[in-house]
Amino acid sequence: MVSDMSSAGSVWPLEAIRRQFSGLTRVQNGVPVAIFDGPAGSQVPECVVDAVSQYLRRTNCNRGAAFATARESDRLLTEAHECVADFLGADDPDCVIFGPNMTSLTLQLSRALGRTWKPGDEIIVTRLDHDANVTPWVLAARDAGVVVHQVDLHPDDWTLDCEDYARKLSDKTRLVALGMASNATGTINPVQKMVRMAHDAGALTFVDAVHYAPHGRIQVNELQCDFLACSAYKFFGPHEGILWGRRELLESIRPYKLRPSPEVLPGLWMTGTQSHEAIAGTAAAVEYLASLSALLPGGAGTTEATRSEKLDFVFAALRGYERSLTEVMLTGLQTVPGIRIHGIQAPDRLDERVPTFSWTFADCTPRQAAEFLAEEGVYVWNGNHYALPFTETAGLEPGGTIRAGALHYNSVEEIHRLVRGLRKMRGSDF
Numbered sequence: 001m002v003s004d005m006s007s008a009g010s011v012w013p014l015e016a017i018r019r020q021f022s023g024l025t026r027v028q029n030g031v032p033v034a035i036f037d038g039p040a041g042s043q044v045p046e047c048v049v050d051a052v053s054q055y056l057r058r059t060n061c062n063r064g065a066a067f068a069t070a071r072e073s074d075r076l077l078t079e080a081h082e083c084v085a086d087f088l089g090a091d092d093p094d095c096v097i098f099g100p101n102m103t104s105l106t107l108q109l110s111r112a113l114g115r116t117w118k119p120g121d122e123i124i125v126t127r128l129d130h131d132a133n134v135t136p137w138v139l140a141a142r143d144a145g146v147v148v149h150q151v152d153l154h155p156d157d158w159t160l161d162c163e164d165y166a167r168k169l170s171d172k173t174r175l176v177a178l179g180m181a182s183n184a185t186g187t188i189n190p191v192q193k194m195v196r197m198a199h200d201a202g203a204l205t206f207v208d209a210v211h212y213a214p215h216g217r218i219q220v221n222e223l224q225c226d227f228l229a230c231s232a233y234k235f236f237g238p239h240e241g242i243l244w245g246r247r248e249l250l251e252s253i254r255p256y257k258l259r260p261s262p263e264v265l266p267g268l269w270m271t272g273t274q275s276h277e278a279i280a281g282t283a284a285a286v287e288y289l290a291s292l293s294a295l296l297p298g299g300a301g302t303t304e305a306t307r308s309e310k311l312d313f314v315f316a317a318l319r320g321y322e323r324s325l326t327e328v329m330l331t332g333l334q335t336v337p338g339i340r341i342h343g344i345q346a347p348d349r350l351d352e353r354v355p356t357f358s359w360t361f362a363d364c365t366p367r368q369a370a371e372f373l374a375e376e377g378v379y380v381w382n383g384n385h386y387a388l389p390f391t392e393t394a395g396l397e398p399g400g401t402i403r404a405g406a407l408h409y410n411s412v413e414e415i416h417r418l419v420r421g422l423r424k425m426r427g428s429d430f
């Protein structure tokens with residue numbers, strides 16, 4: 001097995017991983033493409049594709065019927081809640097809510113939670129968040145006559161200003177909406193500390209873990225947050241949204257719902273007929289991640305380890321590998337003439353970020369750069385990435401940034417190709 005050494009000293013089974021992703025075999029002008037658009041949506045392993053198609057082929061059925069396919073489908077869906085509960089480090093599978101995407105679930109929650117607010121109350125959002133964790137709360141606040149505060153950023157590295165956060169928290173704060181990692185700058189926010197501060201002030205917390213989910217272990221019980229959302233298409237699954245909440249909150253806050261739909265969790269919050277095939281694929285994505293333990297030296301795959309233990313093990317190794325990708329990408333990007341990288345660059349602070357990088361050039365638009373790289377077979381994103389509060393604050397509108405994000409299936413060689421492409425574009429020797 002050809003492997004890639006991570007600086008953490010562990011061996012990462014890169015080839016065995018890449019073999020499972022058909023999307024990584026795409027060739028352009030005779031050269032394999034290097035895919036860095038994971039922050040917009042990851043590639044999907046074959047086991048996930050199979051789970052989706054097998055569901056449609058064999059088990060396709062609506063809920064609750066008396067016949068065999070419905071019973072099989074219902075069982076599979078119940079297991080998917082258990083599987084995702086393990087992924088989130090949650091004890092109660094009924095507190096895992098599926099829905100079309102994170103945005104829709106957040107809008108649904110914000111509308112329901114907003115009905116418990118009154119004029120004079122306050123909420124806090126941040127300038128580093130994706131708009132899906134800002135506008136739903138702002139709209140609900142506007143409807144309820146509630147004041148919205150935004151946490152400012154440090155202009156040197158665009159990290160959250162926690163002193164500003166502390167100043168804006170008060171006993172009037174009803175909700176704090178936080179992102180676990182920024183999909184624009186790659187910064188991992190100090191969520192656990194910020195949740196504690198919110199709770200000390202008596203506020204509820206909602207955590208957007210969409211960008212963090214493919215990069216690190218989520219443990220809602222450790223975070224102690226009240227709600228957390230993510231999206232399976234960012235962690236190697238199909239397009240499916242996930243909302244987790246504490247049982248007493250999901251049971252006491254009344255969602256907008258139809259009369260005949262369930263009055264109990266999880267169905268209470270799952271509006272309409274779900275994409276059962278996407279839920280099946282989401283469970284398969286979690287199983288895929290757990291299965292990587294068998295590929296890792298000293299892996300938990302050969303023991304009686306539980307799915308949760310395997311996920312612990314895999315994400316610890318994955319973080320080590322991604323840290324080496326972060327280092328290679330940062331040092332490579334820093335050699336590109338005229339580049340302005342937006343986010344943490346201090347070598348001793350790389351644990352505070354994932355390998356997602358945003359940058360700009362003074363004399364070339366993000367679109368032009370992305371088009372140049374696309375011709376070179378290097379796929380990166382350009383624009384505001386819906387992280388509009390950040391691009392506005394950083395003065396990067398219109399146009400936004402060029403963004404490349406590496407995932408556990410990317411190689412060091414692909415990062416070298418990205419850097420070579422950029423240096424070529426800048427007319428530098430490459």
Ligand SMILES: Cc1ncc(COP(=O)(O)O)c(C=O)c1O
Binds near residue numbers: 241
């Ligand atoms: C950090 C972050 N939050 C929220 C979202 C919205 O997720 P969804 O597309 O599932 O609505 C995205 C999507 O890019 C994201 O990157």
